[in-house]
Amino acid sequence: MSVLNAIRISRAPAFAFATVGWFWGTFAAYVPELKAGIGADDATFGLILLGTSIGLMTTMLFAPMLDERLGSKALPVAAICLSLAFLLPGLMTAPMLFFGAMALTGLASGLLDVVMNARVSELEARHNKPLMNANHGVFSVSYAFGAILTGFAREAGWPPVAMFAALGCLTLVATVFMRMEVERAEEEEITARWAFPWNTVILCGVVVMIAFMAEAAVESWSALHVERTLGGRAAEGALGPAMLGLTMAVGRFSGQAVAERFNDYHVITGAAILAVLGSLIAATAQSPLWAYVGFGTIGLGVSVIGPLGLAITGRLVRPSQRTKAISRAAVIGFSGFFVAPAMMGLISGAYGLRVAFASISILVLLLFVFVPLLRRREILRSS
Numbered sequence: 001m002s003v004l005n006a007i008r009i010s011r012a013p014a015f016a017f018a019t020v021g022w023f024w025g026t027f028a029a030y031v032p033e034l035k036a037g038i039g040a041d042d043a044t045f046g047l048i049l050l051g052t053s054i055g056l057m058t059t060m061l062f063a064p065m066l067d068e069r070l071g072s073k074a075l076p077v078a079a080i081c082l083s084l085a086f087l088l089p090g091l092m093t094a095p096m097l098f099f100g101a102m103a104l105t106g107l108a109s110g111l112l113d114v115v116m117n118a119r120v121s122e123l124e125a126r127h128n129k130p131l132m133n134a135n136h137g138v139f140s141v142s143y144a145f146g147a148i149l150t151g152f153a154r155e156a157g158w159p160p161v162a163m164f165a166a167l168g169c170l171t172l173v174a175t176v177f178m179r180m181e182v183e184r185a186e187e188e189e190i191t192a193r194w195a196f197p198w199n200t201v202i203l204c205g206v207v208v209m210i211a212f213m214a215e216a217a218v219e220s221w222s223a224l225h226v227e228r229t230l231g232g233r234a235a236e237g238a239l240g241p242a243m244l245g246l247t248m249a250v251g252r253f254s255g256q257a258v259a260e261r262f263n264d265y266h267v268i269t270g271a272a273i274l275a276v277l278g279s280l281i282a283a284t285a286q287s288p289l290w291a292y293v294g295f296g297t298i299g300l301g302v303s304v305i306g307p308l309g310l311a312i313t314g315r316l317v318r319p320s321q322r323t324k325a326i327s328r329a330a331v332i333g334f335s336g337f338f339v340a341p342a343m344m345g346l347i348s349g350a351y352g353l354r355v356a357f358a359s360i361s362i363l364v365l366l367l368f369v370f371v372p373l374l375r376r377r378e379i380l381r382s383s
Contacts, residue, residue: 044345050099087164136303
């Protein structure tokens with residue numbers, strides 16, 4: 001299946017993926033300015049970003065229920081909530097206020113993340129075709145778009161709130177295309193009370209989390225690494241997260257074709273090797289150019305791991321459990337986006353950004369422990 005055909009089939013969630021992408025790409029490029037605006041050091045800023053994780057974990061409790069109640073309106077409502085939440089970080093001038101703003105941002109982002117991934121999983125089951133990589137590729141392109149656009153905006157003196165407001169207007173237009181009718185499981189299947197497969201969901205979620213932690217580490221700290229460690233300008237710093245987004249888009253769109261031809265677990269293993277190599281290049285870079293090579297290699301590696309982990313989740317559970325399973329695995333996975341920046345901040349505060357980027361390789365190596373366990377579970381289920 002072509003990438004364009006996959007996006008056509010999943011148009012509604014694809015617009016939602018684009019929305020999440022351009023907001024977080026813009027946020028990543030504004031990190032140096034936002035951090036300076038609240039007067040926080042690396043370790044403090046990393047801990048403040050944990051506010052987003054608190055919001056995300058809260059989403060885990062009610063996202064499936066809210067999704068069921070809103071039905072076809074869930075995607076546009078969640079996208080509007082995200083637009084409003086992102087107006088807050090740029091207005092905050094104190095660490096605790098910024099922490100609260102990030103908690104609300106995590107709440108809205110987590111809700112949209114859960115719903116859009118559940119919709120893609122439903123469409124994969126309906127059409128019996130892999131769609132997850134293509135949609136996550138849309139996120140990556142949009143993320144790079146937000147980061148690059150923000151580089152120009154920062155050079156022109158735009159404050160964060162102005163850029164986020166402009167993206168909010170763009171999101172309002174996108175919500176027109178996000179409505180999607182939802183197919184619910186048959187009543188007899190719902191009332192069968194199958195035991196929820198927590199072991200499978202947690203294992204898949206951990207695989208996704210490791211990939212997203214590596215991604216988030218580059219998103220949140222690459223601009224600072226380029227500007228502070230390597231002496232780059234604001235526009236050069238913005239190219240750090242932009243490079244990640246662009247290479248992740250290449251990896252995910254390519255992964256759409258790869259997923260149709262190769263074993264998912266072999267793809268994840270090869271991708272992990274690339275990510276380890278990229279983190280070491282970024283850690284030892286002596287110029288912005290080599291840092292971009294490292295960020296890009298990380299992007300190519302981790303690009304397919306998260307989407308494949310979520311696709312495996314939907315494949316290993318019953319249809320009546322799919323939305324809840326995807327939501328739980330997604331929340332575990334997306335928590336990596338908010339744990340990793342804090343981890344990077346603590347490591348950077350103690351040892352510097354080079355050591356922080358090198359630590360990503362140790363994180364990714366954990367996949368060689370969890371992926372074989374997940375593969376064994378799928379083999380047992382199919383036997």
